[in-house]
Amino acid sequence: xxxxxxxxxxxxxxxxxxxxxxxxxxxxxxxxxxxxxxxxxxxxxxxxxxxxxxxxxxxxxxxxxxxxxxxxxxxxxxxxxxxxxxxxxxxxxxxxxxxxxxxxxxxxxxxxxxxxxxxxxxxxxxxxxxxxxxxxxxxxxxxxxxxxxxxxxxxxxxxxxxxxxxxxxxxxxxxxxxxxxxxxxxxxxxxxxxxxxxxxxxxxxxxxxxxxxxxxxxxxxxxxxxxxxxxxxxxxxxxxxxxxxxxxxxxxxxxxxxxxxxxxxxxxxxxxxxxxxxxxxxxxxxxxxxxxxxxxxxxxxxxxxxxxxxxxxxxxxxxxxxxxxxxxxxxxxxxxxxxxxxxxxxxxxxxxxxxxxxxxxxxxxxxxxxxxxxxxxxxxxxxxxxxxxxxxxxxxxxxxxxxxxxxxxxxxxxxxxxxxxxxxxxxxxxxxxxxxxxxxxxxxxxxxxxxxxxxxxxxxxxxxxxxxxxxxxxxxxxxxxxxxxxxx
Numbered sequence: 403x404x405x406x407x408x409x410x411x412x413x414x415x416x417x418x419x420x421x422x423x424x425x426x427x428x429x430x431x432x433x434x435x436x437x438x439x440x441x442x443x444x445x446x447x448x449x450x451x452x453x454x455x456x457x458x459x460x461x462x463x464x465x466x467x468x469x470x471x472x473x474x475x476x477x478x479x480x481x482x483x484x485x486x487x488x489x490x491x492x493x494x495x496x497x498x499x500x501x502x503x504x505x506x507x508x509x510x511x512x513x514x515x516x517x518x519x520x521x522x523x524x525x526x527x528x529x530x531x532x533x534x535x536x537x538x539x540x541x542x543x544x545x546x547x548x549x550x551x552x553x554x555x556x557x558x559x560x561x562x563x564x565x566x567x568x569x570x571x572x573x574x575x576x577x578x579x580x581x582x583x584x585x586x587x588x589x590x591x592x593x594x595x596x597x598x599x600x601x602x603x604x605x606x607x608x609x610x611x612x613x614x615x616x617x618x619x620x621x622x623x624x625x626x627x628x629x630x631x632x633x634x635x636x637x638x639x640x641x642x643x644x645x646x647x648x649x650x651x652x653x654x655x656x657x658x659x660x661x662x663x664x665x666x667x668x669x670x671x672x673x674x675x676x677x678x679x680x681x682x683x684x685x686x687x688x689x690x691x692x693x694x695x696x697x698x699x700x701x702x703x704x705x706x707x708x709x710x711x712x713x714x715x716x717x718x719x720x721x722x723x724x725x726x727x728x729x730x731x732x733x734x735x736x737x738x739x740x741x742x743x744x745x746x747x748x749x750x751x752x753x754x755x756x757x758x759x760x761x762x763x764x765x766x767x768x769x770x771x772x773x774x775x776x777x778x779x780x781x782x783x784x785x786x787x788x789x790x791x792x793x794x795x796x797x798x799x800x801x802x803x804x805x806x807x808x809x810x811x812x813x814x815x816x817x818x819x820x821x822x823x824x825x826x827x828x829x830x831x832x833x834x835x836x837x838x839x840x841x842x843x844x845x846x847x848x849x850x851x852x853x854x855x856x857x858x859x860x861x862x863x864x865x866x867x868x869x870x871x872x873x874x875x876x877x878x879x880x881x882x883x884x885x886x887x888x889x890x
Contacts, residue, residue, distance in 0.1 A: 417550025418718070419711020422557070422704035425779050429686040429787065439794035439801075439863060441680025448864035449578070452857075454675035456668060457585050460654060464577045467659025471577060474570040481559070481566035488559035491552040494544035499537075499728075506532035536737055539728025539744065546723065551715035554708045561705035568698035575694065575865045581657050582861030588650035589673045590854035594643045597846050598636060604839070605633045612832065625832040632836060636843075677860050679801070681867060683794065686787055693786050693868040699779040706775040710768045716761045719753035786866070793863040800856040807849035814842040 443451050449458055465471065509531065547553055609629045615621040651669065652662040690696050725747035729737045736742050754761065818838040824830040 416548075417553050417711060417715075419550070419554055419714040420707050422561070422707040424700060425703055425776050427780050427783050429690065429783065432685060433683055433787075433790060433794060435791045435795045435798075436683045439680050439797040440683045441678060443678050443681050445681050445683075445864050445867040448678075448681060448861065451678050452675045452860075454673055456671050456673065457582065457675060459668060460581050460585060460658060460665065461578050463658035463660075463665075464581050465574060468577050468657060469659050471570070471573055472659075474566075474573040478563070478566045478570050481563040485556070485559040485563045488552070488556040491545070492547060492556065494542055496540060496542040498540050500539075501535075501537045503535045503537075504532055505535060530732070534732050535730065536732070536734050537728065537730045538737060539726050539730075541724070541726045543722055543724040546721045548721060549715040549718040551712050551720075554711035554715065558705040558708035558712070561701045561708065565698045565701035565705065568694040568701060572694040572698065575868070577657060579861045579865040581654065583858045584650050584653040584657060586854040586857040586861075588647060588654065588669060589675075589857075590850055591643050591647035591650060593850040593853070594847060595640065595647065597843065597850065598640050598643060601839075601843050602633070602636050602640075605629070605636055608835070608839075609633055611826070620828060621832060628832060628836060632839070675857060677856055680797070681860075681863055683790070683867065686790075689786060689790065689868065690783060696779075696782050696786055699775070699782040703772070703775040703779045706768070706772040710765065710772055713761065713765045713768045716754060716764065717758065719751050722750050722752075724748070724750060789866040790863075793859060793866040797856070797859040797863045800852060800859050804849070804852040804856050807845065807852045810845045811842070811849050814838070814845050818842045 449461055452458075545552065609626075612621060612626050612629045616623060616626050651666060654669070655662045655664045658665060725745070727743075727745045729742040730744050731737050731739070731742040818835075818841075821830060821834050821838045825832065825835045
């Protein structure tokens with residue numbers, strides 16, 4: 403057993419070059435601006451907590467059919483295959499071959515010509531010319547990875563695979579947030595259209611009343627014209643709201659991997675979304691271990707470090723053991739005879755002894771790419787921390803805005819009701835009604851936009867925290883582990 407272990411150590415040798423490690427970067431102990439955005443709800447459950455089956459269905463369709471995700475998944479499969487291919491470089495390779503040739507040796511060559519011509523029946527020992535040659539053999543070779551070039555390449559390929567897995571998860575998070583954004587914009591347009599329809603109905607009734615009052619001499623033609631102008635302004639708003647609704651519908655269709663019009667029937671169901679008061683926000687260090695874009699950057703840095711070792715290994719000789727066993731004969735019937743057997747075996751060594759300057763340049767280039775990957779990792783970490791802080795502040799601010807908008811709408815509705823009653827009684831002029839009506843409609847629209855913006859901020863905060871709906875579907879590309887490719 404000890405002898406076998408010693409042979410294994412001798413054959414595998416050592417891997418030259420630096421070993422990958424998690425880049426060091428200082429992060430704060432807590433998020434500075436979590437504020438009112440922090441709650442008890444786990445970030446993974448952001449979607450189910452909304453209680454909106456339409457949005458949940460849209461996200462499920464997006465996970466299953468989004469073509470950006472399909473591309474990311476294809477990149478995962480490519481990276482996995484490349485990793486397995488790199489692992490194969492550590493193992494012996496073998497090739498079977500067979501051939502038939504009819505060949506003639508030049509008789510004009512000194513010495514060989516006489517030998518070739520002697521076989522023509524003169525009785526002198528010679529060879530047939532031309533002659534048939536049947537050949538079958540199996541060739542095998544094994545590069546002994548003494549200095550770890552192939553193992554470093556395998557480590558880089560495995561890191562590339564893990565980075566592709568992380569990219570897939572990041573894309574899935576992004577698609578979920580994009581669907582939530584388009585859904586919020588659709589519901590906003592839908593609400594604005596409903597408010598517009600209600601305002602149009604009220605304005606038409608007000609126009610009818612104003613015309614009656616004008617005929618009775620209680621108001622002037624100016625009041626009638628102002629009422630008609632306001633009605634026309636409300637009608638002019640409607641096409642813009644409808645365009646926004648259609649744009650959001652088309653975006654949702656494409657995000658779910660289908661043609662425009664395919665989700666129209668689903669969205670006929672009213673929204674039931676109830677936005678939670680906040681999400682659980684653990685410490686920033688946990689974010690580094692969870693957020694997929696950070697993990698992808700870390701794996702790419704590890705791949706770059708391993709590739710430095712690949713280039714350093716070029717300083718050292720490459721040793722290969724090769725062998726061949728086969729059979730060769732002038733007729734196919736003689737291939738299996740003992741006299742036809744052939745074999746060869748032995749080690750070979752190649753060494754780029756005159757290429758050290760080129761190798762140094764290649765190492766310098768690899769170290770440059772490593773430094774770039776490390777800087778990209780640190781930037782990704784800082785950007786992620788910024789994202790969480792920004793989205794938390796936005797969610798907190800929009801939560802407060804939505805509450806205030808709701809209160810303002812309720813108050814302004816009472817004001818309009820009072821002024822309208824006074825106008826019908828003749829105690830105030832039409833300008834007071836017009837002003838109150840305009841204020842209410844503006845506040846209602848602002849409240850609708852605040853509701854949509856809050857839903858977008860909520861989904862963006864969940865994305866920033868690395869949250870993903872756990873029951874939305876399982877995939878090999880959703881679990882980021884250090885498991886080797888050999889175990890998959």
